[in-house]
Amino acid sequence: MMKSGQMTKGEQTRRKIVEAAAPIFNERGYDGASMADLMAATGLKKGGIYRHFSSKEELAAAAFDYTWKAAQNARLLHVEETGSASDQLKQLIANFVKFRGPVSGGCPIMNTAVDADDGNARLRTRVRKALRNWVARIEKIVAKGTERAEIRAEADPKAVATLIVATLEGALMISRLERNDHSLLCVQRQLDRYIDTELTTQRP
Amino acid sequence: MMKSGQMTKGEQTRRKIVEAAAPIFNERGYDGASMADLMAATGLKKGGIYRHFSSKEELAAAAFDYTWKAAQNARLLHVEETGSASDQLKQLIANFVKFRGPVSGGCPIMNTAVDADDGNARLRTRVRKALRNWVARIEKIVAKGTERAEIRAEADPKAVATLIVATLEGALMISRLERNDHSLLCVQRQLDRYIDTELTTQRP
Numbered sequence A, B: 001m002m003k004s005g006q007m008t009k010g011e012q013t014r015r016k017i018v019e020a021a022a023p024i025f026n027e028r029g030y031d032g033a034s035m036a037d038l039m040a041a042t043g044l045k046k047g048g049i050y051r052h053f054s055s056k057e058e059l060a061a062a063a064f065d066y067t068w069k070a071a072q073n074a075r076l077l078h079v080e081e082t083g084s085a086s087d088q089l090k091q092l093i094a095n096f097v098k099f100r101g102p103v104s105g106g107c108p109i110m111n112t113a114v115d116a117d118d119g120n121a122r123l124r125t126r127v128r129k130a131l132r133n134w135v136a137r138i139e140k141i142v143a144k145g146t147e148r149a150e151i152r153a154e155a156d157p158k159a160v161a162t163l164i165v166a167t168l169e170g171a172l173m174i175s176r177l178e179r180n181d182h183s184l185l186c187v188q189r190q191l192d193r194y195i196d197t198e199l200t201t202q203r204p
Helices: A009-032 A035-042 A046-050 A056-075 A085-098 A108-116 A121-147 A157-178 A182-199 B009-032 B035-042 B046-050 B056-075 B085-098 B108-116 B121-147 B157-178 B182-199
Strands: none
Touching (some): A009 A108, A009 B108, A035 A046, A056 A085, A056 A121, A085 A121, A085 A157, A108 A157, A108 B157, A121 B157, A157 B108, A157 B157, A157 B182, A182 B157, B009 B035, B009 B056, B009 B108, B035 B046, B056 B085, B056 B108, B085 B121, B085 B157, B085 B182, B108 B121, B108 B157, B157 B182
Protein backbone atom coordinates (compact mmCIF):
# COMPACT_ATOMS: atom_id res chain seq x y z
CA MET A 1 0.00 0.00 0.00
CA MET A 2 1.21 3.50 -0.82
CA LYS A 3 2.07 5.67 2.16
CA SER A 4 -0.06 8.79 2.48
CA GLY A 5 3.09 10.90 2.27
CA GLN A 6 3.50 9.73 -1.32
CA MET A 7 -0.08 10.53 -2.26
CA THR A 8 -1.17 13.81 -3.76
CA LYS A 9 -4.08 15.61 -2.13
CA GLY A 10 -6.32 14.46 -4.98
CA GLU A 11 -5.27 10.85 -4.47
CA GLN A 12 -5.92 11.15 -0.75
CA THR A 13 -9.43 12.50 -1.34
CA ARG A 14 -10.09 9.78 -3.89
CA ARG A 15 -8.95 7.17 -1.37
CA LYS A 16 -11.17 8.66 1.36
CA ILE A 17 -14.17 8.56 -0.95
CA VAL A 18 -13.50 4.91 -1.83
CA GLU A 19 -13.09 3.92 1.83
CA ALA A 20 -16.36 5.60 2.78
CA ALA A 21 -18.27 4.28 -0.24
CA ALA A 22 -17.02 0.68 0.06
CA PRO A 23 -19.34 -0.50 2.88
CA ILE A 24 -22.31 1.30 1.27
CA PHE A 25 -21.90 -0.61 -1.99
CA ASN A 26 -21.06 -3.88 -0.22
CA GLU A 27 -24.10 -3.73 2.06
CA ARG A 28 -26.70 -2.22 -0.24
CA GLY A 29 -25.59 -3.18 -3.74
CA TYR A 30 -25.17 -0.94 -6.75
CA ASP A 31 -28.78 0.23 -7.05
CA GLY A 32 -29.25 0.40 -3.28
CA ALA A 33 -26.29 2.73 -2.84
CA SER A 34 -28.01 6.07 -3.39
CA MET A 35 -26.30 9.37 -4.02
CA ALA A 36 -27.69 10.56 -0.67
CA ASP A 37 -26.02 7.58 1.08
CA LEU A 38 -22.74 8.24 -0.69
CA MET A 39 -22.85 11.96 0.11
CA ALA A 40 -23.61 11.27 3.77
CA ALA A 41 -20.80 8.70 4.06
CA THR A 42 -18.15 10.80 2.32
CA GLY A 43 -19.26 14.18 3.66
CA LEU A 44 -19.03 15.52 0.12
CA LYS A 45 -21.58 16.94 -2.29
CA LYS A 46 -22.35 15.21 -5.55
CA GLY A 47 -19.97 17.49 -7.46
CA GLY A 48 -17.21 16.78 -4.93
CA ILE A 49 -17.55 13.04 -5.53
CA TYR A 50 -17.76 13.34 -9.31
CA ARG A 51 -14.68 15.54 -9.42
CA HIS A 52 -12.78 12.31 -8.63
CA PHE A 53 -14.92 9.70 -10.40
CA SER A 54 -16.45 9.99 -13.83
CA SER A 55 -19.53 7.93 -12.91
CA LYS A 56 -21.23 5.86 -10.22
CA GLU A 57 -19.96 2.77 -12.10
CA GLU A 58 -16.36 3.92 -11.77
CA LEU A 59 -16.81 4.59 -8.05
CA ALA A 60 -18.50 1.19 -7.57
CA ALA A 61 -15.61 -0.53 -9.36
CA ALA A 62 -13.02 1.22 -7.17
CA ALA A 63 -15.07 0.38 -4.06
CA PHE A 64 -15.24 -3.28 -5.11
CA ASP A 65 -11.45 -3.41 -5.63
CA TYR A 66 -10.89 -1.91 -2.18
CA THR A 67 -13.33 -4.27 -0.43
CA TRP A 68 -12.02 -7.32 -2.25
CA LYS A 69 -8.38 -6.49 -1.46
CA ALA A 70 -9.27 -6.19 2.24
CA ALA A 71 -11.23 -9.47 2.21
CA GLN A 72 -8.48 -11.29 0.32
CA ASN A 73 -5.81 -10.12 2.78
CA ALA A 74 -7.93 -11.42 5.69
CA ARG A 75 -8.50 -14.77 3.98
CA LEU A 76 -4.84 -15.30 3.18
CA LEU A 77 -3.54 -14.32 6.63
CA HIS A 78 -0.79 -16.73 7.81
CA VAL A 79 -1.55 -19.08 4.90
CA GLU A 80 1.85 -18.82 3.25
CA GLU A 81 3.83 -19.49 6.43
CA THR A 82 1.68 -22.51 7.36
CA GLY A 83 3.20 -25.99 6.86
CA SER A 84 1.79 -28.50 4.39
CA ALA A 85 -0.69 -27.87 1.59
CA SER A 86 -3.45 -29.44 3.72
CA ASP A 87 -2.61 -27.12 6.61
CA GLN A 88 -2.65 -24.15 4.22
CA LEU A 89 -6.10 -25.10 2.95
CA LYS A 90 -7.38 -25.48 6.51
CA GLN A 91 -5.89 -22.12 7.50
CA LEU A 92 -7.54 -20.47 4.53
CA ILE A 93 -10.90 -22.03 5.45
CA ALA A 94 -10.49 -21.00 9.10
CA ASN A 95 -9.71 -17.45 8.00
CA PHE A 96 -12.83 -17.33 5.85
CA VAL A 97 -14.94 -18.52 8.79
CA LYS A 98 -13.36 -16.21 11.39
CA PHE A 99 -12.53 -12.98 9.62
CA ARG A 100 -14.98 -10.73 7.92
CA GLY A 101 -12.50 -8.15 6.68
CA PRO A 102 -12.69 -4.49 7.61
CA VAL A 103 -15.55 -3.67 5.20
CA SER A 104 -18.98 -4.69 6.48
CA GLY A 105 -21.65 -6.34 4.37
CA GLY A 106 -20.27 -9.84 3.69
CA CYS A 107 -18.24 -11.25 0.80
CA PRO A 108 -17.77 -8.65 -1.95
CA ILE A 109 -17.56 -11.37 -4.60
CA MET A 110 -20.90 -12.91 -3.65
CA ASN A 111 -22.59 -9.54 -3.16
CA THR A 112 -21.34 -8.06 -6.40
CA ALA A 113 -21.87 -11.29 -8.36
CA VAL A 114 -25.51 -11.53 -7.30
CA ASP A 115 -25.95 -7.82 -7.79
CA ALA A 116 -24.34 -7.69 -11.24
CA ASP A 117 -25.21 -11.09 -12.74
CA ASP A 118 -28.18 -9.73 -14.64
CA GLY A 119 -26.56 -6.50 -15.77
CA ASN A 120 -23.74 -4.02 -15.05
CA ALA A 121 -21.16 -5.61 -17.36
CA ARG A 122 -18.24 -3.53 -16.09
CA LEU A 123 -18.73 -4.63 -12.48
CA ARG A 124 -19.36 -8.23 -13.57
CA THR A 125 -16.03 -8.40 -15.43
CA ARG A 126 -14.25 -7.11 -12.36
CA VAL A 127 -15.84 -9.54 -9.90
CA ARG A 128 -15.30 -12.46 -12.30
CA LYS A 129 -11.60 -11.66 -12.44
CA ALA A 130 -11.43 -11.50 -8.62
CA LEU A 131 -13.22 -14.84 -8.31
CA ARG A 132 -10.91 -16.48 -10.85
CA ASN A 133 -7.84 -15.22 -8.98
CA TRP A 134 -9.28 -16.52 -5.72
CA VAL A 135 -9.97 -19.98 -7.17
CA ALA A 136 -6.55 -20.01 -8.88
CA ARG A 137 -4.84 -19.23 -5.59
CA ILE A 138 -6.39 -22.32 -3.99
CA GLU A 139 -5.66 -24.43 -7.08
CA LYS A 140 -2.01 -23.49 -6.76
CA ILE A 141 -1.86 -24.66 -3.13
CA VAL A 142 -3.35 -28.02 -4.17
CA ALA A 143 -1.04 -28.37 -7.19
CA LYS A 144 2.04 -27.58 -5.10
CA GLY A 145 0.84 -30.09 -2.51
CA THR A 146 0.63 -32.75 -5.20
CA GLU A 147 4.16 -31.91 -6.38
CA ARG A 148 5.43 -32.32 -2.83
CA ALA A 149 3.40 -35.55 -2.38
CA GLU A 150 1.38 -33.95 0.44
CA ILE A 151 -1.81 -34.12 -1.62
CA ARG A 152 -2.82 -37.24 -3.51
CA ALA A 153 -1.87 -37.32 -7.17
CA GLU A 154 -5.46 -38.00 -8.25
CA ALA A 155 -6.80 -34.76 -6.69
CA ASP A 156 -7.95 -32.29 -9.36
CA PRO A 157 -6.78 -28.83 -8.20
CA LYS A 158 -9.53 -26.98 -10.07
CA ALA A 159 -12.28 -29.25 -8.70
CA VAL A 160 -10.95 -29.00 -5.14
CA ALA A 161 -10.73 -25.20 -5.36
CA THR A 162 -14.24 -24.94 -6.83
CA LEU A 163 -15.69 -27.13 -4.08
CA ILE A 164 -14.01 -25.14 -1.30
CA VAL A 165 -14.99 -21.73 -2.69
CA ALA A 166 -18.58 -22.76 -3.51
CA THR A 167 -19.12 -24.35 -0.09
CA LEU A 168 -17.70 -21.42 1.85
CA GLU A 169 -19.61 -18.82 -0.17
CA GLY A 170 -22.90 -20.71 0.20
CA ALA A 171 -22.36 -21.20 3.93
CA LEU A 172 -21.58 -17.51 4.35
CA MET A 173 -24.86 -16.67 2.63
CA ILE A 174 -26.74 -18.92 5.10
CA SER A 175 -24.81 -17.58 8.11
CA ARG A 176 -25.51 -13.98 7.16
CA LEU A 177 -29.19 -14.73 6.72
CA GLU A 178 -29.38 -16.61 10.04
CA ARG A 179 -27.12 -14.07 11.75
CA ASN A 180 -25.04 -16.78 13.38
CA ASP A 181 -21.94 -18.80 12.45
CA HIS A 182 -23.48 -22.29 12.59
CA SER A 183 -23.39 -22.98 8.85
CA LEU A 184 -19.85 -21.70 8.44
CA LEU A 185 -18.59 -23.78 11.37
CA CYS A 186 -20.54 -26.78 10.09
CA VAL A 187 -18.99 -26.70 6.60
CA GLN A 188 -15.55 -25.95 8.09
CA ARG A 189 -15.68 -29.24 10.03
CA GLN A 190 -16.76 -31.10 6.90
CA LEU A 191 -14.20 -29.48 4.60
CA ASP A 192 -11.41 -30.18 7.12
CA ARG A 193 -12.51 -33.80 7.24
CA TYR A 194 -12.60 -33.92 3.43
CA ILE A 195 -9.03 -32.59 3.31
CA ASP A 196 -7.88 -35.22 5.83
CA THR A 197 -9.66 -38.18 4.28
CA GLU A 198 -9.78 -37.38 0.55
CA LEU A 199 -6.81 -35.13 -0.17
CA THR A 200 -3.99 -35.67 2.29
CA THR A 201 -1.55 -38.47 1.45
CA GLN A 202 -1.17 -41.03 4.18
CA ARG A 203 1.86 -40.34 6.28
CA PRO A 204 4.14 -43.01 7.75
CA MET B 1 -52.73 -24.28 -7.18
CA MET B 2 -56.14 -22.64 -7.45
CA LYS B 3 -57.76 -22.86 -10.87
CA SER B 4 -58.41 -19.52 -12.50
CA GLY B 5 -62.14 -20.31 -12.57
CA GLN B 6 -62.17 -20.17 -8.80
CA MET B 7 -60.38 -16.83 -8.66
CA THR B 8 -62.14 -13.50 -8.50
CA LYS B 9 -61.16 -10.84 -11.02
CA GLY B 10 -59.21 -9.04 -8.30
CA GLU B 11 -57.32 -12.22 -7.44
CA GLN B 12 -56.52 -12.79 -11.09
CA THR B 13 -55.11 -9.29 -11.48
CA ARG B 14 -53.11 -9.69 -8.29
CA ARG B 15 -51.71 -12.95 -9.62
CA LYS B 16 -50.81 -11.37 -12.98
CA ILE B 17 -48.98 -8.56 -11.22
CA VAL B 18 -47.01 -11.04 -9.10
CA GLU B 19 -46.08 -13.16 -12.14
CA ALA B 20 -44.86 -10.10 -14.03
CA ALA B 21 -43.03 -8.60 -11.05
CA ALA B 22 -41.32 -11.85 -9.97
CA PRO B 23 -38.47 -11.87 -12.54
CA ILE B 24 -37.91 -8.12 -12.07
CA PHE B 25 -37.31 -8.54 -8.33
CA ASN B 26 -35.33 -11.77 -8.79
CA GLU B 27 -33.01 -10.27 -11.41
CA ARG B 28 -32.59 -6.74 -10.13
CA GLY B 29 -33.18 -6.98 -6.38
CA TYR B 30 -35.46 -4.88 -4.25
CA ASP B 31 -33.83 -1.52 -4.86
CA GLY B 32 -33.08 -2.32 -8.50
CA ALA B 33 -36.74 -3.06 -9.25
CA SER B 34 -37.95 0.44 -10.09
CA MET B 35 -41.57 1.50 -10.34
CA ALA B 36 -40.97 2.13 -14.07
CA ASP B 37 -39.77 -1.48 -14.49
CA LEU B 38 -42.77 -2.82 -12.58
CA MET B 39 -45.22 -0.65 -14.56
CA ALA B 40 -43.66 -1.76 -17.87
CA ALA B 41 -43.76 -5.45 -16.89
CA THR B 42 -47.32 -5.43 -15.58
CA GLY B 43 -48.76 -2.96 -18.10
CA LEU B 44 -50.36 -1.12 -15.20
CA LYS B 45 -49.94 2.35 -13.78
CA LYS B 46 -48.63 2.90 -10.28
CA GLY B 47 -52.17 3.28 -8.92
CA GLY B 48 -53.22 0.06 -10.64
CA ILE B 49 -50.46 -1.85 -8.90
CA TYR B 50 -51.07 -0.26 -5.51
CA ARG B 51 -54.76 -1.02 -5.69
CA HIS B 52 -53.70 -4.63 -5.09
CA PHE B 53 -50.63 -4.21 -2.89
CA SER B 54 -50.27 -1.82 0.01
CA SER B 55 -46.53 -1.24 -0.61
CA LYS B 56 -43.51 -2.24 -2.67
CA GLU B 57 -42.48 -4.44 0.28
CA GLU B 58 -45.76 -6.37 0.10
CA LEU B 59 -45.37 -6.87 -3.66
CA ALA B 60 -41.73 -7.97 -3.22
CA ALA B 61 -42.80 -10.49 -0.57
CA ALA B 62 -45.52 -11.94 -2.84
CA ALA B 63 -43.06 -12.05 -5.76
CA PHE B 64 -40.52 -13.89 -3.59
CA ASP B 65 -43.13 -16.46 -2.53
CA TYR B 66 -44.08 -17.05 -6.16
CA THR B 67 -40.48 -17.39 -7.36
CA TRP B 68 -39.50 -19.63 -4.47
CA LYS B 69 -42.50 -21.94 -4.96
CA ALA B 70 -41.57 -22.34 -8.64
CA ALA B 71 -37.91 -23.02 -7.82
CA GLN B 72 -38.82 -25.48 -5.07
CA ASN B 73 -41.13 -27.42 -7.38
CA ALA B 74 -38.34 -27.71 -9.96
CA ARG B 75 -35.81 -28.85 -7.36
CA LEU B 76 -38.12 -31.52 -5.91
CA LEU B 77 -39.22 -32.95 -9.27
CA HIS B 78 -39.27 -36.78 -9.19
CA VAL B 79 -37.49 -36.77 -5.83
CA GLU B 80 -40.30 -38.48 -3.88
CA GLU B 81 -40.73 -41.32 -6.36
CA THR B 82 -37.00 -42.02 -6.53
CA GLY B 83 -35.65 -45.12 -4.72
CA SER B 84 -33.27 -44.89 -1.79
CA ALA B 85 -32.39 -41.83 0.26
CA SER B 86 -29.05 -41.58 -1.58
CA ASP B 87 -30.88 -41.65 -4.94
CA GLN B 88 -33.26 -38.97 -3.68
CA LEU B 89 -30.38 -36.72 -2.66
CA LYS B 90 -28.71 -37.22 -6.05
CA GLN B 91 -31.97 -36.48 -7.87
CA LEU B 92 -32.40 -33.29 -5.88
CA ILE B 93 -28.82 -32.22 -6.68
CA ALA B 94 -29.32 -33.05 -10.38
CA ASN B 95 -32.53 -31.01 -10.40
CA PHE B 96 -30.74 -28.03 -8.87
CA VAL B 97 -28.04 -28.25 -11.53
CA LYS B 98 -30.40 -28.79 -14.49
CA PHE B 99 -33.50 -26.75 -13.79
CA ARG B 100 -33.59 -23.04 -13.28
CA GLY B 101 -37.30 -22.74 -12.60
CA PRO B 102 -39.63 -20.61 -14.70
CA VAL B 103 -38.56 -17.31 -13.13
CA SER B 104 -35.28 -15.94 -14.47
CA GLY B 105 -32.55 -14.42 -12.35
CA GLY B 106 -31.16 -17.37 -10.35
CA CYS B 107 -31.98 -18.75 -6.92
CA PRO B 108 -34.51 -16.52 -5.13
CA ILE B 109 -33.12 -17.53 -1.73
CA MET B 110 -29.59 -16.45 -2.59
CA ASN B 111 -30.70 -13.29 -4.40
CA THR B 112 -33.08 -12.20 -1.67
CA ALA B 113 -30.71 -13.21 1.13
CA VAL B 114 -27.86 -11.15 -0.29
CA ASP B 115 -30.24 -8.32 -1.11
CA ALA B 116 -31.95 -8.25 2.29
CA ASP B 117 -29.16 -9.29 4.69
CA ASP B 118 -28.33 -5.71 5.59
CA GLY B 119 -31.89 -4.43 5.80
CA ASN B 120 -35.48 -5.10 4.72
CA ALA B 121 -36.49 -7.15 7.77
CA ARG B 122 -39.79 -8.33 6.31
CA LEU B 123 -38.17 -9.88 3.24
CA ARG B 124 -35.36 -11.31 5.35
CA THR B 125 -37.81 -13.15 7.61
CA ARG B 126 -39.52 -14.63 4.58
CA VAL B 127 -36.37 -15.84 2.86
CA ARG B 128 -35.02 -17.26 6.13
CA LYS B 129 -38.18 -19.32 6.52
CA ALA B 130 -37.87 -20.60 2.92
CA LEU B 131 -34.22 -21.55 3.47
CA ARG B 132 -35.04 -23.37 6.71
CA ASN B 133 -37.81 -25.36 4.98
CA TRP B 134 -35.43 -26.24 2.15
CA VAL B 135 -32.72 -27.45 4.56
CA ALA B 136 -35.32 -29.32 6.66
CA ARG B 137 -36.58 -31.12 3.56
CA ILE B 138 -33.10 -32.50 2.86
CA GLU B 139 -32.57 -33.32 6.55
CA LYS B 140 -35.74 -35.41 6.45
CA ILE B 141 -34.49 -37.44 3.46
CA VAL B 142 -31.24 -38.16 5.33
CA ALA B 143 -33.03 -39.03 8.59
CA LYS B 144 -35.44 -41.39 6.82
CA GLY B 145 -32.48 -42.96 5.04
CA THR B 146 -30.83 -43.60 8.39
CA GLU B 147 -34.03 -45.18 9.73
CA ARG B 148 -34.12 -47.52 6.73
CA ALA B 149 -30.39 -48.25 7.05
CA GLU B 150 -29.70 -46.73 3.61
CA ILE B 151 -27.66 -43.93 5.14
CA ARG B 152 -25.01 -44.56 7.79
CA ALA B 153 -26.15 -44.08 11.38
CA GLU B 154 -23.33 -41.62 12.12
CA ALA B 155 -24.46 -39.16 9.41
CA ASP B 156 -25.77 -35.91 10.93
CA PRO B 157 -28.85 -34.93 8.87
CA LYS B 158 -28.51 -31.23 9.64
CA ALA B 159 -24.81 -31.17 8.72
CA VAL B 160 -25.41 -33.11 5.49
CA ALA B 161 -28.26 -30.79 4.48
CA THR B 162 -26.21 -27.68 5.28
CA LEU B 163 -23.27 -28.95 3.22
CA ILE B 164 -25.45 -29.77 0.19
CA VAL B 165 -27.36 -26.48 0.24
CA ALA B 166 -24.25 -24.35 0.84
CA THR B 167 -22.27 -26.08 -1.91
CA LEU B 168 -25.05 -25.86 -4.50
CA GLU B 169 -25.83 -22.23 -3.74
CA GLY B 170 -22.17 -21.22 -3.90
CA ALA B 171 -21.66 -23.13 -7.16
CA LEU B 172 -24.74 -21.48 -8.65
CA MET B 173 -23.30 -18.07 -7.79
CA ILE B 174 -20.07 -18.98 -9.60
CA SER B 175 -21.91 -20.48 -12.59
CA ARG B 176 -24.10 -17.42 -12.99
CA LEU B 177 -21.07 -15.15 -12.85
CA GLU B 178 -19.15 -17.30 -15.36
CA ARG B 179 -22.26 -17.85 -17.51
CA ASN B 180 -21.58 -21.56 -17.83
CA ASP B 181 -22.44 -24.70 -15.84
CA HIS B 182 -18.89 -25.87 -15.05
CA SER B 183 -19.00 -25.13 -11.32
CA LEU B 184 -22.42 -26.69 -10.85
CA LEU B 185 -21.42 -29.86 -12.72
CA CYS B 186 -18.13 -29.95 -10.83
CA VAL B 187 -19.76 -29.85 -7.38
CA GLN B 188 -22.47 -32.28 -8.52
CA ARG B 189 -19.80 -34.90 -9.26
CA GLN B 190 -18.17 -34.29 -5.91
CA LEU B 191 -21.41 -34.31 -3.91
CA ASP B 192 -22.51 -37.54 -5.64
CA ARG B 193 -19.18 -39.10 -4.72
CA TYR B 194 -19.57 -37.86 -1.14
CA ILE B 195 -23.01 -39.49 -0.96
CA ASP B 196 -21.61 -42.77 -2.29
CA THR B 197 -18.51 -42.89 -0.14
CA GLU B 198 -19.50 -41.08 3.07
CA LEU B 199 -23.25 -41.51 3.45
CA THR B 200 -24.50 -44.66 1.70
CA THR B 201 -24.35 -47.85 3.74
CA GLN B 202 -22.37 -50.60 2.09
CA ARG B 203 -24.62 -52.99 0.30
CA PRO B 204 -24.03 -56.74 0.05
